[in-house]
Amino acid sequence: MIAELGHFALVLAFAVALVQGTLPLLGAARRDATLVAVAPPAALVQLLLISIAFGALTHLYVVSDFSVANVAANSHQSKPLVYRISGVWGNHEGSLLLWVWILALFGAAVAAFGRNLPVLFKSRVLAIQALIGVGFLAFMLFTSNPFERLDPAPLEGRGLNPILQDPGLAMHPPMLYLGYVGFSTTFSFAIAGLLEGRIDPSWARWLRPWTLAAWTALTLGIALGSWWAYYELGWGGFWFWDPVENASFMPWLAGTALLHSAIVVEKRDTLKSWTILLAILTFALSLLGTFLVRSGVLTSVHAFASDPARGVFILALLVVAVGGALALYAWRAPSLQGGGMFAPVSREGALLLNNLLLASATATVLLGTLYPLALDVVGGPKISVGPPYFNATFVPLMIPLFLALPIGAVLAWKRADLVGAVQRLWLAAVLTVALSVGLVLVSDLELGLSLIGYGLGLWLILGSLADPLSRAALAGGGFGRFWRRLVGLPRASWAMVLAHAGLGVLVIGVTATSTGQSERILTMKPGETAEIAGYEVRFEGVREVRGPNWIARRGTFTVSRDGNFVTELASDKRFFVVEQRPTTEAGIHTTLLRDLYFVLGEPARDGAWTVRLYHNPLVVWIWGGAVLMALGGLLSLSDRRLRVGAPRPARVPAAMSAG
Amino acid sequence: MRLRKRQRLLLVVLVLLLGGGSAALVLAALGEKVSLFVSPSDLAARPLEPGKRLRLGGLVEPGSVTRGTDGEVRFAVTDGTHSVRVVYRGVLPDLFREGQGIVTQGQIDASGVFRASEVLAKHDETYMPKEVAEALKRSGHWKDGSTGAPK
Numbered sequence: 057m058i059a060e061l062g063h064f065a066l067v068l069a070f071a072v073a074l075v076q077g078t079l080p081l082l083g084a085a086r087r088d089a090t091l092v093a094v095a096p097p098a099a100l101v102q103l104l105l106i107s108i109a110f111g112a113l114t115h116l117y118v119v120s121d122f123s124v125a126n127v128a129a130n131s132h133q134s135k136p137l138v139y140r141i142s143g144v145w146g147n148h149e150g151s152l153l154l155w156v157w158i159l160a161l162f163g164a165a166v167a168a169f170g171r172n173l174p175v176l177f178k179s180r181v182l183a184i185q186a187l188i189g190v191g192f193l194a195f196m197l198f199t200s201n202p203f204e205r206l207d208p209a210p211l212e213g214r215g216l217n218p219i220l221q222d223p224g225l226a227m228h229p230p231m232l233y234l235g236y237v238g239f240s241t242t243f244s245f246a247i248a249g250l251l252e253g254r255i256d257p258s259w260a261r262w263l264r265p266w267t268l269a270a271w272t273a274l275t276l277g278i279a280l281g282s283w284w285a286y287y288e289l290g291w292g293g294f295w296f297w298d299p300v301e302n303a304s305f306m307p308w309l310a311g312t313a314l315l316h317s318a319i320v321v322e323k324r325d326t327l328k329s330w331t332i333l334l335a336i337l338t339f340a341l342s343l344l345g346t347f348l349v350r351s352g353v354l355t356s357v358h359a360f361a362s363d364p365a366r367g368v369f370i371l372a373l374l375v376v377a378v379g380g381a382l383a384l385y386a387w388r389a390p391s392l393q394g395g396g397m398f399a400p401v402s403r404e405g406a407l408l409l410n411n412l413l414l415a416s417a418t419a420t421v422l423l424g425t426l427y428p429l430a431l432d433v434v435g436g437p438k439i440s441v442g443p444p445y446f447n448a449t450f451v452p453l454m455i456p457l458f459l460a461l462p463i464g465a466v467l468a469w470k471r472a473d474l475v476g477a478v479q480r481l482w483l484a485a486v487l488t489v490a491l492s493v494g495l496v497l498v499s500d501l502e503l504g505l506s507l508i509g510y511g512l513g514l515w516l517i518l519g520s521l522a523d524p525l526s527r528a529a530l531a532g533g534g535f536g537r538f539w540r541r542l543v544g545l546p547r548a549s550w551a552m553v554l555a556h557a558g559l560g561v562l563v564i565g566v567t568a569t570s571t572g573q574s575e576r577i578l579t580m581k582p583g584e585t586a587e588i589a590g591y592e593v594r595f596e597g598v599r600e601v602r603g604p605n606w607i608a609r610r611g612t613f614t615v616s617r618d619g620n621f622v623t624e625l626a627s628d629k630r631f632f633v634v635e636q637r638p639t640t641e642a643g644i645h646t647t648l649l650r651d652l653y654f655v656l657g658e659p660a661r662d663g664a665w666t667v668r669l670y671h672n673p674l675v676v677w678i679w680g681g682a683v684l685m686a687l688g689g690l691l692s693l694s695d696r697r698l699r700v701g702a703p704r705p706a707r708v709p710a711a712m713s714a715g
Numbered sequence: 716m717r718l719r720k721r722q723r724l725l726l727v728v729l730v731l732l733l734g735g736g737s738a739a740l741v742l743a744a745l746g747e748k749v750s751l752f753v754s755p756s757d758l759a760a761r762p763l764e765p766g767k768r769l770r771l772g773g774l775v776e777p778g779s780v781t782r783g784t785d786g787e788v789r790f791a792v793t794d795g796t797h798s799v800r801v802v803y804r805g806v807l808p809d810l811f812r813e814g815q816g817i818v819t820q821g822q823i824d825a826s827g828v829f830r831a832s833e834v835l836a837k838h839d840e841t842y843m844p845k846e847v848a849e850a851l852k853r854s855g856h857w858k859d860g861s862t863g864a865p866k
Contacts, residue, residue: 171750398722408726637810658782
């Protein structure tokens with residue numbers, strides 16, 4: 057009954073999406089206020105219907121209704137409640153339901169919060185949003201119905217892949233999808249803008265909160281995924297350049313470029329066609345990511361299903377959405393009027409450089425991800441493109457980007473003023489060099505890539521902080537005045553500082569972990585000690601423990617340094633009874649400066665065990681940096697100017713009559 | 716107007732420089748930094764020069780796994796027709812066992828032994844890496860039912 061209700065709600069949502077995707081467009085073209093007014097309530101109804109479907113599926117999982125094929129294939133009564141719930145999106149059909157639910161969520165959010173949008177524009181945005189929904193709802197209803205019944209119903213379900221039974225992974229897909237799907241709004245804004253033929257600073261202003269929200273969620277989603285891979289996959293790596301990781305990283309890169317280019321449109325009324333193109337491409341990359349992950353063309357832990365019909369459907373969806381958008385772009389973009397002049401040394405010039413570098417970086421990642429597939433399709437040799445490729449192509453593009461970033465951030469709009477930039481940044485530059493030299497002197501750091509990494513990270517942090525500090529200091533006056541000026545800076549400025557400094561923190565973390573990791577692989581008998589990076593590790597032995605739906609052999613280690621107790625760590629080899637699969641849980645001790653990361657391996661001879669010990673310096677900085685960047689995004693979202701500074705009402709009638 | 720032209724020229728030069736630079740990086744990397752997927756039969760038929768990055772795929776030959784001290788593992792990867800000896804130092808993935816389809820990343824050394832830097836066994840026990848399945852089909856040792864569809 058509940059399953060049928062959910063299915064029915066999905067069918068209704070499909071019908072509503074069809075209405076919402078067509079009538080408002082027709083109404084906008086004919087200036088028919090009645091048809092246009094359909095859009096906002098339809099968007100809210102759609103959210104309600106898909107929420108009902110989502111609630112229904114969640115209910116089926118919670119009560120373990122195995123007469124539903126999806127639940128039977130992916131759940132089990134012995135699973136803890138939280139993983140029965142997260143199991144809803146731990147499979148192909150359920151994750152698609154999450155996808156369309158978030159799509160509807162963003163549509164409803166535009167309907168509810170986009171009060172400052174002109175009526176025609178808003179209805180067009182909502183219509184495009186609904187058309188994307190039509191495609192994905194059809195995909196669900198025709199190829200991947202989560203509510204399909206199973207007859208006869210099995211007594212027990214098949215369980216969920218144990219590595220997905222994890223708190224980090226319960227949160228990772230929803231966050232990632234908020235980002236992925238959030239870029240659907242920027243896509244809809246771009247198409248609606250093209251349809252109206254009016255792209256101007258106010259358009260960029262409307263776009264900004266949606267880009268920021270999607271970007272923030274995507275940043276957190278990727279960070280969560282990387283953190284999960286780090287502690288769950290058991291080899292201490294944080295990023296593998298796996299095609300599926302790349303699939304989420306490409307929209308992030310393009311979205312970051314979009315975030316910056318939209319500022320140029322907002323402030324200088326130029327770079328419009330490029331920004332529109334970026335908005336389309338960012339969502340296209342999100343769709344491509346969905347295609348790569350969902351179609352099964354990639355072999356990866358993430359590839360749940362590989363039904364050729366599904367792959368073809370998503371590919372068709374991708375071609376129609378992106379092809380249609382690009383055709384519209386080709387037709388309409390030439391009529392967009394460019395704005396003012398463009399001095400090479402200026403804020404807009406720097407943002408352009410940012411965009412060029414980010415776009416090139418996206419392209420190299422895209423090539424590396426698709427090249428093996430393309431080669432396979434034309435019958436070439438089977439190859440795999442891994443970290444060496446990306447280190448050789450992606451990293452060199454980031455170096456000039458990071459070097460230029462703090463400089464670009466202090467440049468003024470329009471006019472070239474390098475002297476001012478030097479005035480604000482010389483201290484940060486001197487400090488960066490001094491600290492880097494100091495680092496080489498006090499540690500056994502070798503000259504080379506790691507030094508470049510640390511230097512760039514320091515430069516990003518110091519250079520970003522230098523701007524507000526020097527702005528407040530250059531005004532003169534005592535400390536009280538300095539402090540007031542500092543606090544008085546707009547939130548958006550602080551947001552920028554936070555995000556850029558967060559990037560610096562991340563760069564330092566990545567550098568430290570990739571170049572300074574110590575690893576020891578050895579066999580240890582209970583009672584034996586080993587040494588890693590100055591810590592003495594005593595292997596206490598292995599015992600059996602039981603979890604809710606697994607049994608495990610747990611190895612414990614006591615860690616001390618110079619005779620002082622530091623911590624006790626346990627690493628499990630878990631065996632999930634239902635799924636008949638083993639997993640490894642690393643024992644991790646985290647401080648701001650380093651992670652100790654121990655993994656229990658297999659039994660070796662004479663009661664000894666293979667163990668792997670890692671010392672990962674500054675690894676937590678990677679996720680800390682990403683969180684700082686996301687906080688920057690949130691802070692910028694909260695800036696009053698963003699909410700209040702929308703176009704004055706006087707402009708709305710003008711928008712109504714405009715093309 | 717002349718100023719605008721000069722700016723446009725500057726932009727074009729910058730784009731060409733960046734585009735050309737990244738294209739050069741990509742081409743160089745695609746030539747050297749990718750690994751070729753090979754099966755044991757491929758290696759037997761056409762020995763590759765030592766030191767080239769390879770991904771070797773096949774089944775872990777039953778009875779071939781021996782564990783040395785300090786985490787060194789020796790085993791053979793077979794596709795039913797030929798097999799290659801592999802040496803790996805490190806903790807094996809959870810799903811590594813004899814008869815399991817695996818992919819290892821590494822290089823052939825001068826004595827013809829494959830030195831693996833990474834061993835991958837996919838996280839689904841019924842799952843067979845696509846490349847391995849195809850290699851097995853080519854060598855005629857593919858049994859339907861020995862693998863399920865990846866889930």
